[in-house]
Amino acid sequence: MKHLCTIIFNDRDEIFWYSCQYFSFQLYTMKVSDAELSLVLRPAVQQLSSIFAKHQHELRVAGGAVRDLLSGLVPHDLDFATTATPDEMKKMFEEEGVRMINETGEKHGTITARIDDENFECTTLRIDIKTDGRHAVVRFTKDWYLDANRRDLTINSMFMGMDGTVYDYFDGKRHLDEHRVEFVGDPDTRIQEDYLRILRYFRFYGRIAKSPDDHSESVLESITRNAGGLSRISGERIWTELQKIVTGNYGGELLQKMVDCKLGPYIGLPDDFSGLACKSLFDRCSSCGVDTRELSPMTVIAAGFSNADDAFNFIARVKCSKKERELLIFILDNRDAVIAAKDVKIVQDLLADLVIDLKVYDKLARQRVEELLKYSCQMKMLEEFRDWVLPVFPVSGGALVAKLDDKRKTRLVTKELFEIWKKSNFTYSEEELLSRVDEIQATVQVVSKGKKK
Template sequence: MLAAAPRLSTFLPRNSLFWQTLCYHLHTMKIEESRMAAVLRPGVKKLAGMFSEHGYEVRIAGGAVRDLLLGKVPHDLDFATTATPEQMKSIFETEGVRMINAGGEKHGTVTVRLEDENYECTTLRIDLVTDGRHATVQFTQDWELDANRRDLTINAMFLGLDGTVYDYFNGSKHLQDRFVTFVGDADKRIKEDYLRILRYFRFYGRIAEGPDNHSPEVLESIKKNVEGLGKISGERIWVELQKIITGNYGGDLLIKMVECGLNPYIGFPENLDCDNVRCVYKRCEEANIQVKEMHHMTLLASGLSSEEECIKLIARIKCSKREQEILLHIIKYRDFAMQATSLKEIKDLLVDLVIGEKRNKDVALFYVSEILKYTCRIEYRNALQDWNLPRFPVNGNMIGEKGIPRKKTKFVLNDLLEEWKKSDFSLSAKDLLDTLDIERYQ
């Protein structure tokens, strides 16, 4: 599993302003200069200077603040500002700054390019009307109102460029306690955007210290609103799902989602195989296989019992062709891999894929490797990585020279491939062709 992120005390001393303000239940704190250096890149300083010079306030918003408080270095920085999109465009035009992705303006976002980085700057806003996924917004200059429209308390903080954290809903305390909850009324937040149900589970995996420390009230709100996930596109559902599956407590969270009734709305079968989900995740843990190193489809296959269930899931989540193939491949061959008693059987499978089905060698090796991760046959996986697949010595022209009709070539090649496998890939082209019963194929 992923290692737990460090507690705040690992980098914020107990006598720091953070702890002093927390004791008094204030919602502002100061991050030390050494920590701020991670975000005060040249482009950020330029951006902040431009807003300040033109009389507007700008702060880092959301996930970057959360990650910084968790001791992580934020890579993607999003900004919130009191300036409207028109005012931002005026600033950037005056300063000669390049703007990109103009499509976000109706939602209050202007993206600029500074020092080879893109920065999204979004006007403070409130949601006037929502349909469970999209909102009609109104701009505001009230930071708390903007924070109030965000999903989770840990994502609703702002960071001033002087290091001041503005926390309106106890997000910093919740980070310290590893507690994941919605801003204000969970029921209301979920109804604003039903995708937040899956975001809750994703962030639970990133933040919580145990697999079952959920707030009962939050789970009740999720259960009441699961039907709303039916309004969410499969692509958006899949983006969240794959992060949940390979995150901390992935198996436990899949089961919890089933208990909350998400199944029919996200493409899961009515009876997801929770016992096998537990078994596969536990088996990987005992074999010291990191789930983050496994393909998400490999893990998701643990809950599916048939090709039919896979096809229904694929239709809902609109995943890629490569992902579809991995899922179906795991379902097809997992029992075979579990019951294999020799490396030779695994080699034969790889040969069937590369030579029999004419799959790309690297792709086929990846598929077989994922099956071996799923079944935790690590000794076979390691041995397979070091094996050089030999070249099959026979081709269609050789068969044609034997007088066998072209329409029978495929059948002959399959038969010879089986003979070659039985010989442990040692028979030459002559040896194989000598085994042919020509009359059989006439």
């Protein structure tokens, strides 16, 4: 099909003839069934569609929702593409009394309409005029092919009209049926427009592919060539994608493939990071009855690290939350001992350390210990631990201070009493513990800076 492309500039009425050339492509169309269409056309969507039709602007469902629908899944998040410009949409929604929210997306062509307590992102068709490897300067167009051509993967470049017609410019439906993940056009070009697409490739591979290692060699070569571009991507965005990769299908194998493609240095993974160890964790957990879908992404990632030092570098790169980084270090510090443990006492002590000594909130501390037990496949121990209630440390501050000859010894003596209490299997009373204060403080000496000698 011969195709003449136009771009409409947002700041003036001038029409620019994009590259002044014709494009050749094969547009594939099909219609989804009425039952499938009904999964999208709920009342609020019908209202949105009628508004665009009334004002003579075309509106189509875009990207992931079309992919999911054609995969037999129920689309949850609907994104829309339209020939209307942001100014035209704002005028239209104002006339129709539709509330608009989140105006920050307007410079990229997105207006968010709120109908029946649902938010619908409607984005003007656009092309990327200039990119820096993450962000793009865009110009608006009324050409559906050009908008599809700027998207990352063929399976994400399809549109669906409100009548159920699917518009497929780059064989997305065929690739979906073949469980293939391919970039739109030249992989190098697509990746260099936004290097985050490297990680999106692996994420969607886990969702679409039917085997762990059926990649296109040319795609992997392109990813390897462009690996350094990931250094431009923020740690937060990298971690968002990594979490989805490791908890999806073939999480361990895909992590290993990413290391093989030399992505490690740019996403915080050491050279010796083992994705295959992450796969072994999945296999081990499945065999002992752990629901791997419930594993924290950080628990899975922990399996690939050989030591905590490398994990600190990873934490610094991905800028994960405090809760996530503390879970990672906790697992790495304690996994060997818990894997080898024969008695639940080891994790009871760990919980006591977290809650009483380190002042970690009880629920969070328990979650951390349970992740460690799942990682270690200590299922019997996990059951015992879940039934166990941590006793209250019996020594009150006032009673302890009354027994001390120097208040500066409080912290050090408390620590010793706490260890004695744990060794008693949490059974010693306050009286029994306080009876040990004199012998403990006799061995403790403080100096002016409060340090133990």
